[in-house]
Each structure stands twice: as C-alpha cells, then as structure tokens.
Amino acid sequence: MSSIQRVLVVNGPNLDILGRRDTGIYGSLTLPEIEDKIRTKAAELGIEVEFFQSNSEGEIIDRLHQCDCDAVVINPAAFTHYSYAIRDALEALDVPAVEVHLSNIFAREEFRSRSVTAAVVMGQICGFGWVGYLLALEALKLIGGKDQ
Ligand code: DQA
Numbered sequence: 782m783s784s785i786q787r788v789l790v791v792n793g794p795n796l797d798i799l800g801r802r803d804t805g806i807y808g809s810l811t812l813p814e815i816e817d818k819i820r821t822k823a824a825e826l827g828i829e830v831e832f833f834q835s836n837s838e839g840e841i842i843d844r845l846h847q848c849d850c851d852a853v854v855i856n857p858a859a860f861t862h863y864s865y866a867i868r869d870a871l872e873a874l875d876v877p878a879v880e881v882h883l884s885n886i887f888a889r890e891e892f893r894s895r896s897v898t899a900a901v902v903m904g905q906i907c908g909f910g911w912v913g914y915l916l917a918l919e920a921l922k923l924i925g926g927k928d929q
Contacts, residue, residue: 785926787829787850788918790819793858793867794836799883807883808910815911822915826922838864845870851926853878854917861886861896872901876927879917882907 792812795802800811810818816832823830833844838860845853845867853871855878860867871878878901885908886893899905904920906913 783851783926785828785851785921787831787852788823788921789831789833789844789848789850789853790816790914791841791844791853791855791857792832792834793841793856793860796856796858797834797836806889810911815914818911819914819918822918826918828918828922830918838866842866842870845874848874848876850876852876852921854881854914854921855879855898855902856881856883856914857898861898862892863897865897868898868901871898877921877924878902879920880905880907881913881917883910883913884908 797812799807799815800809812834819830831850835841835844841860853874853876855871857864857867857880861882880896880899880902886896896905906916909916
C-alpha cells in the first residue's frame with residue numbers, strides 16, 4: 782500500500798446550507814467551517830485536501846471522473862439513497878473512497894437507511910457529525926492507498 786497524499790472531499794446537495802439546515806440533526810457548523818477542520822486534520826496527517834460541493838448529480842459525477850487524487854471522501858447526501866449514476870462513478874474510481882454522513886442514517890426515516898453507494902466504497906462512517914470527515918482521513922492514512 783502506498784501513502785495517501787492527496788484527498789478529494791466531495792459534498793452533495795444541500796450540504797452548502799449546513800449551519801442553517803436542520804441544525805439539531807446536522808449541527809451548527811457551516812460547510813466552510815467544517816472544511817477548515819478537515820484542512821487542519823489533513824495538515825496534521827500530511828495530507829493535501831481539495832474540496833468540491835455541488836447540488837447537481839452530473840457535476841459530482843464529472844468531478845469524480847476528473848479525480849487525480851489518492852483517495853476520495855464523499856458525502857453524497859440525498860443521492861446516497863438513489864443515485865445509481867454516482868454509485869457507478871464511485872465504482873469506476875481507481876482509488877479508495879470513504880462514504881461519510883453527518884447523521885446516523887440508520888436512526889432516521891426508513892428511506893435513509895438504504896445506501897446505494899456504500900457497497901462500492903471502502904467503508905462508511907455515519908453519525909459522528911463533522912468528526913466523521915476527520916475519521917475518514919485518519920482511516921485512509923492508516924490503511925494507505927493503491928500501490929502505484
Ligand atoms: C446526509 C444524510 C442524507 O440522508 C441527507 O439527505 C443529507 C445528509 C448526512 O450527512 O447525514 O443531505 O448525507
């Protein structure tokens with residue numbers, strides 16, 4: 782396994798309005814504030830991070846196609862539950878991906894407990910709020926990436 786040096790962090794629809802969206806579920810931090818925390822953790826781990834957020838399925842797929850990082854951390858948001866197109870794009874990646882959810886998707890509405898993307902990523906972290914993104918970086922760093 783080679784060392785993870787560059788990670789793409791992708792956030793899906795409605796995560797751009799964190800901080801004012803269902804704060805009881807998602808917490809009070811905005812996406813830029815969460816990205817700052819990710820950046821700090823990444824620096825500690827010696828990882829360079831790149832961020833991408835979109836409310837559009839096609840833009841997320843295009844960004845995954847262009848991925849030139851060692852790993853991907855993705856919160857596909859509501860697309861998690863039904864986007865076979867994002868699932869296929871994740872499956873086509875030749876680097877590991879980790880799925881993150883701020884909330885515990887298994888403790889909410891029934892439709893949220895199904896992830897069509899989870900089976901094609903290395904693993905899923907959910908229910909730990911923004912800390913989940915940091916855990917994903919830690920896991921990737923400990924496990925390592927694809928041998929070149
Ligand atoms: C989410 C959970 C999804 O069900 C929801 O649609 C989101 C956010 C999470 O981070 O907990 O937008 O992915």
